[in-house]
Amino acid sequence: MTKENFPFKLYLVLSEKGCAERHFLTVAEQAILGGVDIVQLREKKASTQEFVEKAFRLQDVLAKTGTPLIINDNLEVAQKVKAYGIHVGNNDIAPSYISAVWKDCRSIGYSIEFLEQLNTKEAEVSDCLAVSPVFKTSTKKNTITEWGLQGVSEIRNLTDKPLIAIGNMNSLNVSNVIKAGADCIAVASAICLAKDPMKAAIEIRNQIEKAL
Ligand SMILES: Cc1ncc(COP(=O)(O)OP(=O)(O)O)c(N)n1
Ligand SMILES: Cc1nc(C(=O)O)sc1CCOP(=O)(O)O
């Protein structure tokens, strides 16, 4: 996938638990109104059946604006709900397997934790790459090392694929992350746990647009 085919700038990483007392579908709706243009459903503990049901409910919300749905990890769910795509990491189903069996997949995202991954078939078949993580975050604790701004620039110089920055992204740091070479910013807590998710998304989106 080229950058023209991956025009997304603000990527919401959503889970029911990650929204605390607020309903995850309300958060999705508000975040989209604020400028989120792609949404990943990340339910690490749900059964496949539960995951499918949640994904269908989320799709009803996303369909109103044509916002694409990405499924985290679970290929069966992604195919069942005819998602736009899937995001996987080093411990998940390999991108090369996904591209071989899921012909209608429009986006395979793959997490980059080591520079060596960039020269592999898995990165080659992937449509977009996540800089994983840019900064440490309490939302996902089992990460390796933070890439920082220098890491974003280093990866930018080694690939033309769309780059998604993830890990503690917020309105104060996204400008520098975009200037370092990221194409898209992925956010969980700064939107899902904000007092006002729409306002939080507006602020982050404004910072991204100013930095582009
Ligand atoms: C956009 C985006 N980037 C990175 C990740 C992390 O994927 P992974 O390393 O597979 O970890 P889990 O999310 O599965 O815990 C992501 N989900 N989304
Ligand atoms: C899902 C996920 N993946 C990461 C990675 O580094 O690969 S960090 C992360 C969580 C991002 O949440 P927040 O915006 O609250 O920091």
Ligand SMILES: [Mg+2]
């Ligand atoms: Mg994963």
